[in-house]
Amino acid sequence: MKIHQVKAKPSSYQKRRRLGRGISAGQGASCGKGMRGQKARSGAGPRPGFEGGQQPLYRRLPKLKYFPKVNSKEYMAVNVGHLATFESHAEVTPQTLQEAGIIHQIKAPVKILGDGELNVPLTVKAAAFSRSARAKIEAAGGRCEIEGQS
Template sequence: MRLKDIRPQPGSTRRRRRLGRGIAAGQGASCGKGMRGQKARKGGGPRPGFEGGQTPLYRRLPKLKHFPRYVRRPQYTLINLRALAKLPAGSEVSLESLMELGIVTTNDGPLKILGDGEVGVPLTIRAAAITPSARAKVEAAGGRVEIGGSRAASAGS
């Protein structure tokens, strides 16, 4: 078999439309493109994304306020170490225990501990995330940190 012997499968090709060759040809006069206008001329029409001179969507979007940096950004329930300083020694800190105590009032997603403030008593912290400074302060006070829980929580879910 040679390159010149290759043929398309029978029935896979169709004849091209002969435009502008009279009524009998089926596509006479305006060639099925309607009357006049940009889309009736040769060369097709405007490029994809063109909106008639208006700033197109792909150029408008990043300028909008509050445009998300990435989709489904994880949302955490944030709390600083300052709020945990009043807890008794040996307490277990989790989102559920903080809600029971009234320290946290809303569940905005998994718990994340931030390092602002000091903690002077040993605590057992169960959270989805913790900052390095907060971890160092908790462990310096003799506490433990257990990381776990769902990180995929989002404001939309």
């Protein structure tokens, strides 16, 4: 058997609905669309989600609370307590965090969070810092630098 010889079973074919061809055809006169109204007219009907002038569901929902942000940024979180393992006056970057085994892969930008204590002055380069993390790093005598800026 060759590919051009493959055909569907004759029972799988369905006849096309012939609309408006008289009462005996089963779909005569109004073609099964009822009497009047927007959906009975020729051409496209109302668009999907249209609710006749009422505020549609897709416009109402984002106004409710607790919906996730549409373009939220995903960060890899590293706590200040993990940075205490570095030597004094070291420069901490995502690459050095990976080499130290604090993060396994650099999948997303790194954000430093304020959990833990830091007594060593460090220069930390990351995409973002929480307020408490920035305060703890600067209180220890270190600096916070946002990556891409100097």
